[in-house]
Amino acid sequence: MNSNNAKARNLRAGVLYFPGTNCERDLVHALENIYGIKTELLWHTESFQTEHDLYFVPGGFSYGDYLRSGALAARSISMRSLKEAAQQGRMIVGICNGFQILTEAGLLPGALVRNEKLKHVCRWVGLEAAGKWAAHIDKPFQLPVSHSEGNYIAPEETIRELVNEGRILCKYSENVNGSTENIAGITDRSGRILGLMPHPERALEPTNDFTYTKNTPGRYFFDTLLGMV
Amino acid sequence: MHYQGKVKVRFKKSVLEPQGKAVELQLKETHHSGILEIRVGKWIDVLIDAESEKEALSKLQALADEVLYNPVMEVCEIEVEKV
Numbered sequence: 001m002n003s004n005n006a007k008a009r010n011l012r013a014g015v016l017y018f019p020g021t022n023c024e025r026d027l028v029h030a031l032e033n034i035y036g037i038k039t040e041l042l043w044h045t046e047s048f049q050t051e052h053d054l055y056f057v058p059g060g061f062s063y064g065d066y067l068r069s070g071a072l073a074a075r076s077i078s079m080r081s082l083k084e085a086a087q088q089g090r091m092i093v094g095i096c097n098g099f100q101i102l103t104e105a106g107l108l109p110g111a112l113v114r115n116e117k118l119k120h121v122c123r124w125v126g127l128e129a130a131g132k133w134a135a136h137i138d139k140p141f142q143l144p145v146s147h148s149e150g151n152y153i154a155p156e157e158t159i160r161e162l163v164n165e166g167r168i169l170c171k172y173s174e175n176v177n178g179s180t181e182n183i184a185g186i187t188d189r190s191g192r193i194l195g196l197m198p199h200p201e202r203a204l205e206p207t208n209d210f211t212y213t214k215n216t217p218g219r220y221f222f223d224t225l226l227g228m229v
Numbered sequence: 230m231h232y233q234g235k236v237k238v239r240f241k242k243s244v245l246e247p248q249g250k251a252v253e254l255q256l257k258e259t260h261h262s263g264i265l266e267i268r269v270g271k272w273i274d275v276l277i278d279a280e281s282e283k284e285a286l287s288k289l290q291a292l293a294d295e296v297l298y299n300p301v302m303e304v305c306e307i308e309v310e311k312v
């Protein structure tokens with residue numbers, strides 16, 4: 001059990017999902033079984049009461065990536081409620097396709113376009129926490145990625161803001177997709193809306209860890225996140 | 230009245246468009262002479278019910294702005310034609 005003791009704090013989480021989402025159960029497992037957080041799945045056709053302490057928009061291929069990755073999910077009914085939650089300052093995390101959805105919804109700046117070399121990248125990658133997160137995770141770590149559109153772009157001015165305001169959450173040690181500034185994840189101005197391409201929820205069990213060191217590096221992310229809720 | 234709307238969505242010049250780049254490099258390799266650059270975009274047909282061409286155009290523009298293109302990475306041109 002983590003040091004933040006999410007269970008004792010009675011934290012509640014909401015996990016949004018859409019047709020084609022495929023990482024929602026990994027998140028429910030992580031939140032409920034590892035962190036003891038009561039977690040509710042929120043289907044896209046329903047609005048919801050913004051009564052959870054934190055929200056996740058999981059990975060997958062919402063709407064088959066039709067039109068643009070995340071474009072159609074970003075315009076769903078449940079996303080209207082998520083925007084209300086954002087205004088109330090709730091913690092919101094978009095992972096992989098969830099990151100794409102948050103940029104499409106305008107909750108995070110920029111966009112994620114096709115990987116520079118056109119290939120789907122599915123492997124563990126080296127990462128370093130950056131910006132304000134560097135104080136919480138002070139050593140390099142590794143997480144799995146699996147995406148075709150993880151190449152982060154934004155107007156130059158936005159990139160400058162992200163750097164100067166410490167809003168880059170983590171960077172790839174090796175640029176696997178052509179992402180500007182090696183960006184793997186960012187936050188909004190408040191630091192309470194997060195988007196990242198790597199999958200911390202896939203690195204929470206000792207058996208997930210390809211390095212066989214049983215480091216479960218996904219916990220660096222979740223422990224830090226829950227400390228902020 | 231029905232209007233046929235056409236929406237042309239292309240990546241901004243400043244954004245790498247890898248599909249077009251791959252097509253371009255392959256065709257250059259196979260000796261198609263005089264091909265300088267290829268960029269692949271999207272063409273979206275939208276059938277619209279509206280009272281006038283002006284209304285059809287404004288409905289299509291609203292749809293394009295709302296969802297059909299993303300101004301961070303793309304540019305969009307629209308037109309409508311009575312059918």
